Amino acid sequence: MTHLDLPQLRYLARVTADEVNDAQPQAPLLALYAPGLPCVYHSAHPYETAATLHAGFLVERPSEWGFAGRNCYEQRYRVSLAPWQTALRNRHLLVGTRLPPTWRETTRKDYWKLVPALALLWQVEPDKGFLLGYLQRLTTNKQALTEKQEETARAMLRERGARGYSRSKELQAHTRVLLARRDHIFELGRLARLPLAPADQETVQDFLARLTGKQGRYPRSLTEGQGRLLRALEAQYLKERLSAAKRLAERLAREMKR
Numbered sequence: 001m002t003h004l005d006l007p008q009l010r011y012l013a014r015v016t017a018d019e020v021n022d023a024q025p026q027a028p029l030l031a032l033y034a035p036g037l038p039c040v041y042h043s044a045h046p047y048e049t050a051a052t053l054h055a056g057f058l059v060e061r062p063s064e065w066g067f068a069g070r071n072c073y074e075q076r077y078r079v080s081l082a083p084w085q086t087a088l089r090n091r092h093l094l095v096g097t098r099l100p101p102t103w104r105e106t107t108r109k110d111y112w113k114l115v116p117a118l119a120l121l122w123q124v125e126p127d128k129g130f131l132l133g134y135l136q137r138l139t140t141n142k143q144a145l146t147e148k149q150e151e152t153a154r155a156m157l158r159e160r161g162a163r164g165y166s167r168s169k170e171l172q173a174h175t176r177v178l179l180a181r182r183d184h185i186f187e188l189g190r191l192a193r194l195p196l197a198p199a200d201q202e203t204v205q206d207f208l209a210r211l212t213g214k215q216g217r218y219p220r221s222l223t224e225g226q227g228r229l230l231r232a233l234e235a236q237y238l239k240e241r242l243s244a245a246k247r248l249a250e251r252l253a254r255e256m257k258r
């Protein structure tokens, strides 16, 4: 059985220049999808002191090791990073499922929206191993789910996902909700590893318990207020986050050059 421990991962997806065939001279060596990563050019983010990114592009300079957000990187190095964004999305939606980024080729088109929704559902609740079975089935030889499996999947999504959407729009809405929840779990996991004050560590653990369903019947999203508090914590620990990102950047660059 696949073991997934989101809060322990260093990043959710990683793409290299080779994988996106990027031959622009100033292209980054690699990019990560790692929500909560701080932008190395944080002073260029005047209204967002947390300088928090979802995707970061490796910046490798003696004085500035780290990751830059797409806008900051594109402006500084005059490159276009659109293909990277797509490649990262194709991978991060499927973290831990072992499905290839090309899964659509072997999946019926009417399931293209269900697959990411189920993959995210499983990432938030990795003890529901049968969801991996559904995903395997859907992405192998264009198979369909049985009626009963489809009902189970849809009922779970309705319980845990978005509320109040019509059937044609609900899968995208569930995906948005579950994606935010999954990203928050990862983000808080990274934060928890920093040397936080005990009260802040308690807040982080409390949010994690809510998001992973250890509190209450199902996993729940953060409220808006809790989201703001998370942002404030990230701003407060910006220095620590930048050093952690620097260490990660150095390590990944070293690994790639081996």
Ligand SMILES: [Zn+2]
Residues within 6 Å of the ligand: 039, 040, 041, 042, 044, 045, 068, 069, 071, 072
């Ligand atoms: Zn930036």
